[in-house]
Amino acid sequence: MTKKVVLVVEYDGSAYKGWQSQKFGVPSVQEKIETALSVIANHDVKVICAGRTDSGVHASAQVIHFETPVERSVRSWTLGTNTHLPPDISIVAASYVAEDFHARFSALSRRYRYVIYQSALRPAVLAKGVTWTYKELDAGAMAEAASVFLGTHDFTSFRAVGCQANTPVRTILNFSVHQFGQYIVLDVRANAFLHHMIRNFAGVLMAIGAGEKPVAWAKEVLDAKDRCKGGITAPPFGLYFVDAEYPPAFNVPKLPLGPHFLPYVEELPYVEEALSSVDKVISC
Incomplete structure (x- = not known):
């Protein structure tokens, strides 16, 4: 057996x-x-x-x-x-x-964090564990822009050209932006993700945070449904798979949210529970 x-x-x-x-x-x-x-x-x-x-x-x-x-x-x-x-x-x-558990198909949601490190000079420690930028980013502007991604949308503008998903429609349950000193963290939970989706989110939000694009550009890119309108794909280095949620009955082990070099942050409510009151968090 x-x-x-x-x-x-x-x-x-x-x-x-x-x-x-x-x-x-x-x-x-x-x-x-x-x-x-x-x-x-x-x-x-x-x-x-x-x-x-x-x-x-x-x-x-x-x-x-x-x-x-x-x-x-x-x-x-x-x-x-x-x-x-x-x-x-x-x-x-x-x-x-239980025998009916499946790591992929039993998952209710998946969560990633994208870690950006701001410094005039490149880091040596965690050189491939964070995405480095020499530009000073406005985390508040990035959080405001990210709010347009909440809910169910056609994310064609944020999928890789070679993405093999049957549909570009995904539901973003939470999208928060946290700042911890020189780190800015994009924290995204969704029912599922498209190929390069979070890295493309990061590329758009970093351009907005640097003042190169207005906050309204995020919605323009989303509405365009055209990957060519979305700007650069950010590097993979700062991207972490941090959680998969399952029905409690499966008793899948639950660990503190990582990566472990980041401080603890309070959990946000699900968007489907209170979409109108989802917080855009800026923690210092």
């Missing part, structure tokens, strides 16, 4: 060509995790994730599941697996879940 295991994974995506396993010799996070789990399980393991990340993108709480006929302790699935993983990938939580 097989059992289903859910793991929460943290990784630095700098050295990998994204989450998904690719042809032999192309480094991926999935391939590293499957190889390590196969040692602990003593059989080939294939995993499914809540949301695939691109080359150079990180995660503080990626959720994955796999099936196995063997019984192992949570300690084995975490500490044991970590002994076979490189230092830039870590299993940070594990549990057994």
